Amino acid sequence: MKFLTKINRNYLILYFLILAGVTIVGYYILQAIILRGTKENLLSKEYLIRKQIIATGEIPNLYPIIEGQKTNDSSIIDPLFKEIEIWNELEKENEVFLEYSNEIKINDSYYLIKLRQSAFENEDLVIVLAFTLFILLLSAFLISFLVTKRMNKTVWADFEYNLQAIETFNLSENKNITLLNSNTEEFERLNRVVTNLTEKLKTDYLSLKQFTENASHEIQTPLTIALINLEEFLQLDLAPDTLKKIVISINAIKRLSTLNQSLTLLTKIENKQFISIKTLNINDIINYYIQEFAPLFETKKLKIDLIIEHDFTIKINKQLAELLITNLLSNAVNHNIPNGFIQILVKKNELKICNTGEVNSFTEENIFNRFVKGQSKSFGLGLAIVKKICETYDLEIHYFKNKLHCFTINSKS
Amino acid sequence: MKILIIEDEFDLLIAINNFLVKENFICELAENFRKADEKLSINEYDIILLDINLPDGNGLALLNTIKKRQKKAGVIIVSAKNSLDDKIRGLDLGADDYMTKPFQLSELNSRIKAVLRRKQFDGTNILTFNEISINTDSKSVTIQGKEITLTRKEYDLLLFFLINKNRVLTKEAISEHLWDDNIDLSDNFDFIYTHLNNIRRKIKLAGGTDYIKTLYGMGYKFTQR
The missing domain is CATH 3.30.565.10 (Histidine kinase-like ATPase, C-terminal domain)
Known part of the structure; x- marks a missing residue:
């Protein structure tokens, strides 16, 4: 995998995790805040109703939001919040409400008050808010991702160029490697190392090449001298046995020379000295x-x-x-x-x-x-x-x- | 025929000189670049043998001097390097042939004669030995005026014999002359025998004499019996 792709992939994964985390946490925080607001709202309504009962003696009733009734039961119950479901005739479905029930005592009379607020609307609000949060974060991340990606590309462009130069570098072409200077310190260091290394390789390669060629030259010339002189012996009127020995010697020299040529050839192929392709x-x-x-x-x-x-x-x-x-x-x-x-x-x-x-x-x-x-x-x-x-x-x-x-x-x- | 031998290895220089003198050439010797350059600017030569690895300069540089001052000369490069690049460069610079060390005198002889023929210094393109005559232009062979048909290899072989007449030629020398360096013939000298039999048969059929003498364990010799 390419370095940049890897970095980008890692960024994306990180972004996604942050996004999911923030959205989920945000959702619960918003939910808690709105629940608290609703409860306060219900408590302030209770205060208003209490005031009205004291002023008028009338018990307000507005089903399902406000429900009140006078009770004789004096066993005082604690104020209580709970979620209940109430059938909504209009929409033909159960609706979730947050219910606050309390028994209050006014002028020695006991009243049971039930105040409700639709939790469904709250839920909607939370979702809308959480979604907005999600969208905002996502756009922020996307913008930052694209900008980073763009910047990385510029920063790494020289590196990419140099990498290509190193890849296409061929010792036998006898060209120097040319790397772009970079203002990034690490890249510059890498360039220096590569340049030094190739210089070293080149000198080693050239000396090896020269050695191979020189060795071939130095060996072939004395072999030629021996061969030519033996060939002249062969033309003399000598005993057949002697002549046969001369032929054997000639052939041995030829074999030696062939061996030398084959080995030099192998080295030349190994050194990739055959360049025209x-x-x-x-x-x-x-x-x-x-x-x-x-x-x-x-x-x-x-x-x-x-x-x-x-x-x-x-x-x-x-x-x-x-x-x-x-x-x-x-x-x-x-x-x-x-x-x-x-x-x-x-x-x-x-x-x-x-x-x-x-x-x-x-x-x-x-x-x-x-x-x-x-x-x-x-x-x-x-x-x-x-x-x-x-x-x-x-x-x-x-x-x-x-x-x-x-x-x-x-x-x- | 006048030959200039440019070769830095003294023993090789002398050995080549001795052989060429026996072949009736007039030889001059130069053992380094400076001397070669000097000689090239004074005298005229028919053939120049040029070793390109000289101690005081690259022999290829001499090719320019040769081109200017020795317009008629045939040039044979002798190199220890079996390098195609050098060969191509040498031939591009006007050399007529390129030989790789080690070579044998019979091969050198054959190459020199080939260059001379090409340059038409001999004034003739007909080689004769008694009743056998080879026309090197049309690559045809006649026995007592009667043409015989030889394959390319048989023709090359007969020409090689005629040029190196009275010399012992080993099978290896013959095979090297006829074949590409590349081909590893170490086990296959029998084919020379096949070629020879064909040549002998064709010459005899045309009423000629078989001059090819087999020397057991050594090779062959083309000679008057």
Whole structure:
């Protein structure tokens, strides 16, 4: 969840709780205040009635609001407030009233007075008041929420921009990271940390890159010298045994150089130094290399079964895409059996290459490891390179075997 | 033919020089940027072998001088870096070919001859060895005037043999010449044998002689018996 969304959500929850709490508490407070007002009102009416009885001797009667009667009963009852329901003829329903009953003594006569006031109107008033309170609070909260949200956006805008700059930062592009200055102290601190960190990363990366390239250079030149001199020996009229030893030495040097190149290549892929990326159709590459490999297939008498159901496009560096395909094809040829076959199936977002071959003990977990090789004379780096390329371009690669040895590549998108 | 070899590694410089002298080239040597620049401004060359990693400057910078003063020269860049970027940049700056170390002399020979043919310094695009003759323009092969049909790889292979005649060529050297670096052929040298058999058969069928000698455990040699 985004920081601002989270903050806003928390604000909203808090606002809602406050709103509900204040409205409920407000409701009860208002109710209590109005009840008290009603009671006072009834008591002042009692005083007026008492005065009237003293002045005129008449007992006022106005059902259901005022009820009075003379009683002989002298057992004085205490004044009492209670809620009662009275049938309202007009509205055909029971109505709640607050009733005040008291027995008063005037000139040795006892009067039972019942005064009532509709509680229903009071309730209405409380609800209206509480609702008004609710609306006022809600508008206050809404305004404050919107203003805060707006302010947060401005305050966080620079942060958002910088975050994007960090996200798109690519070491191999050899560009500096440019962050917006912020007047918020914490953000400024973060910027300083990120800038320092990327500077450090860049120097480390460059020195590693330089080391890799230098190492490659330094190794290849002496290898060339050895190779060329041995090649000249090979042209001399020497004993066949000596010549064979020279060939063995030449091949050893070549293997060493290939190993060096493959390892540098792996490092280069790992360092993401292959930057020019294009959308390529894998089918074109496969078609081209099937032609190129044709003599190899022929020599081993391999049958090629190519099914293209759909274009399979990947955003990838061309050189690496070619390497991916040639390594997989080389693998399918090198580990094949004479008179075997290779099945290639291309679907939308999937490439599957299967080949006949000897039983091996490899699993998906170890077949892509470096220096893992079967009967092959190679170094066991081909599939490690394939895996590395797949990882770099968000492709999934799997190995499985039933009767055939199969590799599948899926693009995740 | 006059060649300038620019290479900072002395032993390599000498080894290349010795080989090219045997191939009847006139060689001049430069072991650093300064000397190379000097020579380029005085003499004219047909071929310039340029190592781009020089101790006192980037060899790519020499390409400008070459462009100005050595308009006729063919340039082959030799680099320890197997870097596509460098290759593209070098070729853009006017180089004719780009070789990656380590290379073999047979391959160097083949590349130099290819550049010479392209530049038409030889004045001819026909390579002959007794009754075999290769027209490198039309990429056709005739035996005693009779044309034979070869596949692209078979043609490349025969041309490679003719250029490196009388030299022992290992299977690895041949396979490297014919194939993409990318393709891992470590287990598959049999295909060379298949190609060779096809070439032999086609040449014999046209009444030619089989000059390809198999040296067991070593490789092949194209030579007059």
